[in-house]
Amino acid sequence: MKLADNKATLSFSNGAPSVDMPVYQGSVGPDVIDIRKLYAQTGMFTYDPGFLSTASCQSAITYIDGDKGELLYRGYPIEQLAVNCDFMETCHLLLYGNLPNAAGKAEFTKRVSNHTMVNEQMQFFLRGFRRDAHPMAIMTGLVGALSAFYHDSIDINNPEHREVSAIRLIAKMPTLVAMAYKYSAGQPYMYPKNNLSYAGNFMHMMFATPCEEYKVNPVIERALDRIFILHADHEQNASTSTVRLCGSSGTNPFAAIAAGVACLWGPAHGGANEACLNMLEDIQRMGGVSKVGEFMNQVKDKNSNVKLMGFGHRVYKNYDPRAKLMQETCKEVLVALGLENDPLFKLAMALEKIALEDDYFVQRKLYPNVDFYSGIVQRAIGIPVSLFTAIFALARTVGWIAQLNEMIGDPEYKIGRPRQLFTGSEKRDVLPIAQR
Ligand code: CMC
Numbered sequence: 001m002k003l004a005d006n007k008a009t010l011s012f013s014n015g016a017p018s019v020d021m022p023v024y025q026g027s028v029g030p031d032v033i034d035i036r037k038l039y040a041q042t043g044m045f046t047y048d049p050g051f052l053s054t055a056s057c058q059s060a061i062t063y064i065d066g067d068k069g070e071l072l073y074r075g076y077p078i079e080q081l082a083v084n085c086d087f088m089e090t091c092h093l094l095l096y097g098n099l100p101n102a103a104g105k106a107e108f109t110k111r112v113s114n115h116t117m118v119n120e121q122m123q124f125f126l127r128g129f130r131r132d133a134h135p136m137a138i139m140t141g142l143v144g145a146l147s148a149f150y151h152d153s154i155d156i157n158n159p160e161h162r163e164v165s166a167i168r169l170i171a172k173m174p175t176l177v178a179m180a181y182k183y184s185a186g187q188p189y190m191y192p193k194n195n196l197s198y199a200g201n202f203m204h205m206m207f208a209t210p211c212e213e214y215k216v217n218p219v220i221e222r223a224l225d226r227i228f229i230l231h232a233d234h235e236q237n238a239s240t241s242t243v244r245l246c247g248s249s250g251t252n253p254f255a256a257i258a259a260g261v262a263c264l265w266g267p268a269h270g271g272a273n274e275a276c277l278n279m280l281e282d283i284q285r286m287g288g289v290s291k292v293g294e295f296m297n298q299v300k301d302k303n304s305n306v307k308l309m310g311f312g313h314r315v316y317k318n319y320d321p322r323a324k325l326m327q328e329t330c331k332e333v334l335v336a337l338g339l340e341n342d343p344l345f346k347l348a349m350a351l352e353k354i355a356l357e358d359d360y361f362v363q364r365k366l367y368p369n370v371d372f373y374s375g376i377v378q379r380a381i382g383i384p385v386s387l388f389t390a391i392f393a394l395a396r397t398v399g400w401i402a403q404l405n406e407m408i409g410d411p412e413y414k415i416g417r418p419r420q421l422f423t424g425s426e427k428r429d430v431l432p433i434a435q436r
Pocket of ligand 1: 105151237267268269272299307309310311312314315364365369370371
């Protein structure tokens with residue numbers, strides 16, 4: 001952190017002495033006011049529910065310029081990574097800070113491949129779930145349970161444990177998601193095939209059966225790989241902040257990532273891809289494109305509680321760059337699968353067009369986010385809607401781990417412990433039950 005030349009001064013209208021606070025500069029983006037001594041100096045807290053103006057940490061991993069609609073992983077624009085790199089290179093970049101050369105990539109990929117199997121006992125654990133359990137309920141359980149299976153990598157303060165658990169989590173997430181799917185479908189689990197790419201292996205574990213030879217379709221493999229790249233990290237979003245907060249207590253990495261999975265599930269966050277597809281299917285059932293106007297009126301009605309899922313973002317006040325890339329992938333996949341006339345894609349395009357021209361959305365700077373098109377791609381690939389958020393979790397795992405490891409390595413890190421503005425009852429006496 002670099003100290004800025006200026007400082008911030010907080011003054012009070014009641015004559016209390018004003019307070020000077022240091023200002024720090026990042027490499028790009030807004031400066032921050034250091035309020036760490038504020039309570040000691042004034043006896044007051046700051047109040048910022050939802051962290052609208054609060055930087056919770058310093059980080060060198062991902063940078064977003066929400067006004068420009070720009071997303072950089074370690075300085076590299078997402079558009080360049082999506083076109084020139086694959087997910088393994090992206091993982092290496094997020095974890096270690098640099099893009100690997102060919103030898104480095106091969107070594108890293110081999111390390112990940114060595115850990116793709118899960119303990120055989122895991123399938124008996126999975127069997128305890130109902131077959132119709134939501135995949136995110138299963139994933140929260142399975143990821144948390146990894147700490148019960150891999151005792152040799154649970155010390156968050158040991159760099160070797162952190163490294164092994166990082167590789168294990170990246171390697172095993174596809175296996176666990178595919179197992180959750182196979183379990184719900186009543187099909188046998190498929191063991192990983194390490195000669196396939198990360199995305200290809202996931203497709204094999206999802207869609208192959210022991211009865212027939214399975215060939216990975218390269219267009220779909222590339223599309224899945226792109227979905228993974230686009231979801232790999234997104235700085236201090238709700239699930240990443242959850243992972244950091246959870247990990248700040250010193251808990252093990254598997255437990256911290258399980259907390260991230262649980263947070264991601266919500267429809268305002270990763271669950272939006274599932275909610276968005278369900279929304280499109282509902283509108284389609286109501287009559288499709290002809291009902292878009294009626295649906296939009298509900299979205300704009302403050303009393304309806306209906307949202308245009310896949311639209312809006314806390315940080316992006318411009319087109320989410322991931323949505324643009326996802327829209328491209330969506331077209332490619334639909335063409336490759338002969339689904340160019342897919343009614344849900346047409347409906348999504350119609351909704352997007354109307355929303356981008358509508359005053360309600362223009363004034364609030366609401367644009368499509370990554371989830372608007374990712375569901376259509378995944379559905380076309382043959383992934384069930386209820387599994388969409390689990391795919392997001394699979395891809396985000398590397399970002400969560402990179403952020404967790406960055407936090408542990410930060411000398412300024414402390415257990416996360418927000419304060420509050422108390423509005424409850426003042427001290428009072430308990431009355432005997434007969435007098436209440
Ligand atoms: N449809 C209709 N109105 C919306 C939407 C939407 N999707 N998003 C925001 N608004 C309105 C909101 O009602 C508010 O209006 P007003 O100022 O009149 O009260 C205004 O826009 C500002 O919204 P906000 O709720 O204060 O913004 P936020 O930063 O707290 O919420 C959000 C961001 C992503 C939770 C929200 O836009 C949303 O719920 N979107 C739909 C769910 C979604 O697609 N989530 C995925 C986010 S991207 C992937 C990820 O991070 O996991």
